Amino acid sequence: MSTTTSFPPLFPGMLLDAAGRYAQDHAGAAELPGDPVRELGWTATLVPEAAGGVGGTLADLASIVEGLATHGLHLPVVETCAVVPLLLQAAAPETANRWLEAVAEGSAQLAPLCALAATPDEIAVDATHLDIGFELSGRVQGVDASLPATHWLVPATLDGEAAIFLVDAERIGAPAATYRTMEGPRGADFALDGLAVPEAACIARGEPARTALAAATDAALLLTAADTVAALAALVQQTVAHLKERRQFGVTLSTFQVLRHRTADMYVKYLGAKGLVVHCFDQQAQQAPDLRRTLRLAKVSLAETARHCAEAAIQMHGGMGVSEEVLATRLAQRLIASEFRYGDRLSHAAHLHPARAHATPSPSVSNPRTGSAR
Amino acid sequence: MSIDYAAFRRELEAFARASCPPEIRAVVAAGQKITKREYQAWQKILHARGWGAPSWPVEAGGTGWDIRQRLIFEEVMAENDCPPLYHHGLGHIGPVIVRFGTPAQKARFLPRILDGSDWWCQGYSEPGSGSDLASLTTSARREGDDWVVNGQKIWTSHAHEANMIYMLVRTSKEAKKQEGISLLLVPMDAPGITVRPIRTIDGWHHLNEVFFDEVRVSADNLIGEVGKGWTCAKFLLERERLPPANVARLELVRRQVTRLVEEAAQAAAGRRDFSSLQHKLLLCEADVKGARVMMAQATDDLIHQRPLGVQPSAIKMTCADVAQRLTTIALDAVGPEAAHRFLALDDAEDVPAATWIQNYMFTRARTIAGGTSEVQRNVVANELLGA
Numbered sequence: 001m002s003t004t005t006s007f008p009p010l011f012p013g014m015l016l017d018a019a020g021r022y023a024q025d026h027a028g029a030a031e032l033p034g035d036p037v038r039e040l041g042w043t044a045t046l047v048p049e050a051a052g053g054v055g056g057t058l059a060d061l062a063s064i065v066e067g068l069a070t071h072g073l074h075l076p077v078v079e080t081c082a083v084v085p086l087l088l089q090a091a092a093p094e095t096a097n098r099w100l101e102a103v104a105e106g107s108a109q110l111a112p113l114c115a116l117a118a119t120p121d122e123i124a125v126d127a128t129h130l131d132i133g134f135e136l137s138g139r140v141q142g143v144d145a146s147l148p149a150t151h152w153l154v155p156a157t158l159d160g161e162a163a164i165f166l167v168d169a170e171r172i173g174a175p176a177a178t179y180r181t182m183e184g185p186r187g188a189d190f191a192l193d194g195l196a197v198p199e200a201a202c203i204a205r206g207e208p209a210r211t212a213l214a215a216a217t218d219a220a221l222l223l224t225a226a227d228t229v230a231a232l233a234a235l236v237q238q239t240v241a242h243l244k245e246r247r248q249f250g251v252t253l254s255t256f257q258v259l260r261h262r263t264a265d266m267y268v269k270y271l272g273a274k275g276l277v278v279h280c281f282d283q284q285a286q287q288a289p290d291l292r293r294t295l296r297l298a299k300v301s302l303a304e305t306a307r308h309c310a311e312a313a314i315q316m317h318g319g320m321g322v323s324e325e326v327l328a329t330r331l332a333q334r335l336i337a338s339e340f341r342y343g344d345r346l347s348h349a350a351h352l353h354p355a356r357a358h359a360t361p362s363p364s365v366s367n368p369r370t371g372s373a374r
Numbered sequence: 375m376s377i378d379y380a381a382f383r384r385e386l387e388a389f390a391r392a393s394c395p396p397e398i399r400a401v402v403a404a405g406q407k408i409t410k411r412e413y414q415a416w417q418k419i420l421h422a423r424g425w426g427a428p429s430w431p432v433e434a435g436g437t438g439w440d441i442r443q444r445l446i447f448e449e450v451m452a453e454n455d456c457p458p459l460y461h462h463g464l465g466h467i468g469p470v471i472v473r474f475g476t477p478a479q480k481a482r483f484l485p486r487i488l489d490g491s492d493w494w495c496q497g498y499s500e501p502g503s504g505s506d507l508a509s510l511t512t513s514a515r516r517e518g519d520d521w522v523v524n525g526q527k528i529w530t531s532h533a534h535e536a537n538m539i540y541m542l543v544r545t546s547k548e549a550k551k552q553e554g555i556s557l558l559l560v561p562m563d564a565p566g567i568t569v570r571p572i573r574t575i576d577g578w579h580h581l582n583e584v585f586f587d588e589v590r591v592s593a594d595n596l597i598g599e600v601g602k603g604w605t606c607a608k609f610l611l612e613r614e615r616l617p618p619a620n621v622a623r624l625e626l627v628r629r630q631v632t633r634l635v636e637e638a639a640q641a642a643a644g645r646r647d648f649s650s651l652q653h654k655l656l657l658c659e660a661d662v663k664g665a666r667v668m669m670a671q672a673t674d675d676l677i678h679q680r681p682l683g684v685q686p687s688a689i690k691m692t693c694a695d696v697a698q699r700l701t702t703i704a705l706d707a708v709g710p711e712a713a714h715r716f717l718a719l720d721d722a723e724d725v726p727a728a729t730w731i732q733n734y735m736f737t738r739a740r741t742i743a744g745g746t747s748e749v750q751r752n753v754v755a756n757e758l759l760g761a
Binding site for chain 1: 499502503504505506509528529572573574575576577581642644645646647648650651702705706709710711713714715716717718719720722723725728731735738739741742743746747748751
């Protein structure tokens with residue numbers, strides 16, 4: 001079976017090709033020049049045409065995600081191109097259009113102030129009323145900070161309901177601490193301690209905010225699943241190439257039956273994972289009522305598959321498997337780390353069978369009993 | 375005279391608590407990477423007490439303890455968060471020098487291992503020779519009273535902090551690739567040695583490439599016979615796969631991870647389902663108990679010079695497997711808190727939980743280094759089914 005027929009892309013097209021080319025040119029680079037996500041126009045993908053955007057779909061964004069993942073390059077496409085426009089659409093039309101236009105043309109750099117480890121609808125910030133405006137308090141840990149931001153979108157709880165605030169980056173200030181994430185990009189902790197914001201900073205609250213946060217959560221889960229499958233495909237291909245090339249005991253590693261079987265297992269698991277992701281995108285396109293449950297199920301399953309394949313690839317690469325200088329290793333790192341984006345297997349499992357978690361999961365804007373966000 | 379093992383244990387416990395500096399114990403307790411600084415300080419303390427080499431014979435400066443005493447020592451040290459003994463000197467090359475070294479070599483090298491003056495690393499693997507170690511190509515040619523070394527070693531842990539390397543070199547090209555290999559002891563400050571760090575997935579610096587360009591080494595530094603280094607290498611590898619500290623340390627890690635899971639479950643307050651982790655921990659607990667007996671049996675066989683058979687391979691596989699499972703449980707427990715705060719940048723403080731992700735990543739190498747688990751399975755299978 002040739003690799004061209006074994007690993008057809010999930011989301012083929014010009015977007016995939018462009019993202020793939022960019023990722024290939026910058027694979028393994030410690031620092032990326034400029035602001036590629038906005039410079040390449042990807043933030044316009046989900047923005048409606050009426051607001052100067054492309055009016056594309058999550059499948060279009062998935063093409064970009066797949067292209068980048070194939071070469072192990074990480075850019076915050078999910079955060080800046082999916083979560084941001086979906087949250088902005090909760091605002092009143094005039095406000096939404098103004099900011100969506102700015103996002104589409106890249107004149108404003110918006111990013112969500114959300115913990116990467118949690119889903120956007122798991123809110124970490126409290127908002128209270130001031131005589132004029134609001135006060136925001138809360139600690140948001142592990143926020144993506146790999147690109148510059150001029151404004152942050154801050155989900156918060158206001159009067160017991162969901163709200164979304166749009167705040168100047170200058171007002172939010174510098175992060176309390178910055179880190180390298182497991183897979184390489186920059187993460188940051190933000191501490192909001194009675195931060196005063198004007199009345200207009202609250203762009204949505206109540207039902208529109210809740211719906212937007214739910215849509216952003218679904219999109220984040222869906223695109224992370226696409227990212228995982230794309231990285232899996234690349235990892236299997238890298239492993240196959242390594243086993244065919246690397247020689248020990250006078251023969252290539254690909255002649256050892258145990259490694260052949262392990263590679264076959266990886267490939268079969270990848271096919272299953274791919275099938276599951278296709279199913280998730282179908283459910284999303286059909287607006288299935290139990291979409292959130294399906295996405296949680298996929299998160300738990302893909303976490304297992306991704307870690308299994310990542311560990312297998314590291315093992316089969318031997319010493320090279322623990323060196324970050326090797327693409328397969330970086331892909332494996334990314335696969336292991338991706339589980340901890342937008343909820344890990346244990347948090348999604350708690351929603352899938354709440355009785356076993358020995359307590360009711362904390363309420364988010366989705367329904368914990370059914371897992372449905374609709 | 376019969377040994378009072380209970381009194382022996384009490385003596386060790388009192389010593390560990392009184393003598394191991396709290397800053398060193400804190401590093402071990404937190405599961406952080408133990409560096410030369412901690413290892414060396416602890417080794418000097420043990421040596422001053424006369425316990426610098428529990429596994430060496432008395433005539434070489436060891437304690438002469440029996441197997442039960444040695445296991446008690448390892449358990450008590452692990453229970454009290456003391457560092458393990460530094461393996462390259464005490465566990466690997468030391469016993470090789472005891473077994474194959476000349477009297478002059480023993481006198482020159484062993485005391486400096488005991489008191490922590492010399493810090494060793496191992497030059498075995500090469501870019502083209504991993505599992506197939508005997509295919510190594512780093513060469514040494516004889517010139518007068520010296521050997522001249524050229525080539526490259528890779529995955530050399532601690533090379534950046536070691537002052538000595540024991541290495542396998544090809545001194546002649548024989549018909550069989552295992553022949554013509556010799557074991558050389560080389561000072562790391564010899565002209566012509568270059569060390570390049572390798573960035574690894576755990577975020578710690580421990581692996582390196584080491585390049586040798588016309589490095590001159592005194593012929594006095596060759597251990598055993600010229601061309602018979604493979605015998606030493608096998609002797610060493612057998613011991614490398616039987617580090618007595620392994621099982622005791624596994625129990626320490628198991629207790630640490632159990633606490634970690636309890637704390638994470640409490641903090642999650644039902645938002646995460648820990649039942650799968652708790653079940654996995656039970657299985658690890660059972661496996662550690664089984665491994666402890668396997669280890670005791672093998673060590674007893676080693677001391678009484680009975681054939682070890684597949685025991686080193688079985689124990690290495692088991693310990694590596696349990697270590698990986700334990701650190702995977704830890705990864706699951708702390709992932710959401712630490713995955714996006716993995717390594718502190720700028721002036722940020724380290725997130726303690728991130729150490730467990732580093733340990734998870736670091737432990738991936740347990741089934742690769744020192745003979746992959748695939749190689750160990752071949753050893754066991756060949757014994758059972760024939761080569």
